[in-house]
Amino acid sequence: MGNEEKRRALEAALLKTDELLDSFSDVLRQDFSGKPHAVRDFSETVKKLVPEEKPEVTVIGKPATEPSDVLFEEISKAPDDERLHMSFDSLLSDAKKCTRCGLCSTRTNVVFGTGCKDRPTVMVIGEGPGENEDLQGLPFVGKAGQFLDKWLAAISLSRDRNVYITNTVKCRPPQNRDPYPDEKQACFAFLKQQISIIHPQTILCVGKPASTLMTGQPDASMGSLRGRFFFYDGIPMICTYHPAAVLRDPTLKRPVWDDLKKLARYLGLPAGGS
Ligand code: URA
DSSP, X not given: OOHHHHHHHHHHXXXXXXXXHHHHHHHHTOOOTTOTTOOOOOHHHHHHHSOOOOOOOOOOSSOOOSHHHHHOEEEEOXXXXXXXXXXXXXXXXXXXXXXXXXXXXXXXXXXXXXXXXXXXXXXXXXXXXXXXXHHHTOSSOSHHHHHHHHHHHHTTOOTTTTEEEEESXXXXXXXXXXXXXXXXXXXXXXXXXXXHHHOOSEEEEEXXXXXXXXXXXXXXXXHHHBTOEEEETTEEEEEEOOHHHHHHOGGGHHHHHHHHHHHHHHHTOOOOOO
């Protein structure tokens, strides 16, 4: 290292020290009068020494012009005229009568959604109801659902408290086939309204049908969409693999866990287990 470089490094270090001394003096000025057991609060100093991690994000498309563009990719804005201010109950009763696509002719129950309906921390969007879900009228109640509940618990979430769970289509596709694009589009009217009324803090898409629909990228692979933050109508959204896919292929566990930790970090939630 040459002298010039050493001088610059020393100057940077002294500036940092100066900044830290400022924050120490804030700590020393803390008023302990009448609080014999008070403990000095060094949290601001610690934040300066070790800055909080920001979620890693991917930006595609046009170059960023504003700081928010740098963090998230704006995907979709529902036009105002489509944001009917319907109540949740009237939306649900419309869904129960729905004949917008052929899936209505083979369903036992409309599987609308379950969980916290008032600004949940996360809204999970899956693919579509399977056999158990169709019979019970509830989403994610089979093996994949139990696995999903474990994922949620690992990042301090649960459908009983702070998660709402729904699907791209509300009626079971026969033989559990993927929903067709026209079926997803027909049902998207309900999903959009659900998101608008329930107003989740974040969205977690599990699996390709939900991820491609919600990001507006019908031909994208799951590998290219997972682990990235998007914005759906102003709501931060992340995509990952479907629990059923992970049950079939355990090598997907690691990327799913990485994606869940990213979401937890964004939400400031503790993430434990694996
Ligand atoms: N898989 C899904 O995508 N949704 C369900 O509700 C159940 C299984």
